[in-house]
Amino acid sequence: MRDFDTSPPPEFSSRPWGRVNYDRIGKLLALLHPEERKLMTWLASTVYTGAGEIVDAGAFLGGSAACFAAGLRINRKVTRKDCRIHSYDLFRKGNWLPSQLKEWDARAEGQSTVDLYHDQLGENDFMTVLYAGDITQRSWSDRKIEILMLDCSKTKPLNDHCMRMFYPSLIPGDSYLVHQDYAINSGLYWLHSTMYLLRDYFEHLATVDYGGTTLFRCIKAIPPEMVEEAIARQDEAPEAIRDAAIAWANDLDQPKLARAISYSHDFREE
C-alpha cells in the first residue's frame, strides 16, 4: 500500500468554506459546529456536480441535510435538485442526548422526530428523501454517491454496515467523505482503524479547526472485498494499527488528527 498523500490540493488547503455566508444556513437544530455547517454547505454549493447522490447518514433533526440543501439550492451546475439528499436516521427521541435542545427535550422517549426534520428543511424539503429506522436494516441502490456524510457510525457494527452499504458506490476522484467524530477524542477507534486500512482509496483533504469533521476524497474504486478486509482487520494487532494510523496522521501534518486517533484507541473497548 502506498502512503497517504501529505499535501491537500490547494483548493482545500485555503479552506474556502470559511467564506460561506452564515445567513444562508440560518439558525439550525443541529449537533454541528458552525465550521462543519459551512463545510457541508460549501461542498453542496461549489464542489457537488450532481454526478452522484448526497448521503446524510445520521441526520438527527435535519441539521446536516439543511446545510447540504442550502448549498444545493444555490448550485448552478446541478439542475435536478429534487430527492438528491438521502437522510438516514432512527428519527426517534432517544436518551443518548441530555438536555441540549428544547425541541428534542420536549419529546417523549421513542417519539418520532420526523416532523422536526421537515420543519427544518422547509422549502428545501423536496431535495431530500428520508429513510427512518435502523440503518443496518437498509441497503443502498446501485446509484453513485458523490458526497457521503457519516455521522451515525457510533458503534463498530454501524460503521461496518455503512462502509459495506456506501463505499463501493463512491466515484474515484469525485466523491467526498465527510467523516464526523474523526478529529476529536471520540473513542470511536474503528473509524481510524478502517480508514487507515483503506488509505489507498482515499486522500485526506482537510480537518476542521472546530468540531470533529475530517474530509476525504475517494481516489480509487473501493471493491467490496477491500471493505471486508478492513472490517476483518480493524481489531488485528490494534496497537500496531494505532501506531501506524497516528504516524500517518502526523505525516499529514495534522497533530490534532493524530491526537484524536491516539485518544480514540486508548478508549478502545476490550
Ligand SMILES: C[S@@+](CC[C@H](N)C(=O)[O-])C[C@H]1O[C@@H](n2cnc3c(N)ncnc32)[C@H](O)[C@@H]1O
Ligand atoms: C450526532 S447525531 C447526528 C447529528 C446530525 N448530523 C446533525 O446535523 O445534527 C447521530 C445520529 O445517529 C443516529 N443513529 C444512531 N444509531 C442509528 C441507527 N442504528 N440507524 C440510523 N441512525 C442512527 C441517531 O439517531 C442520531 O440522530
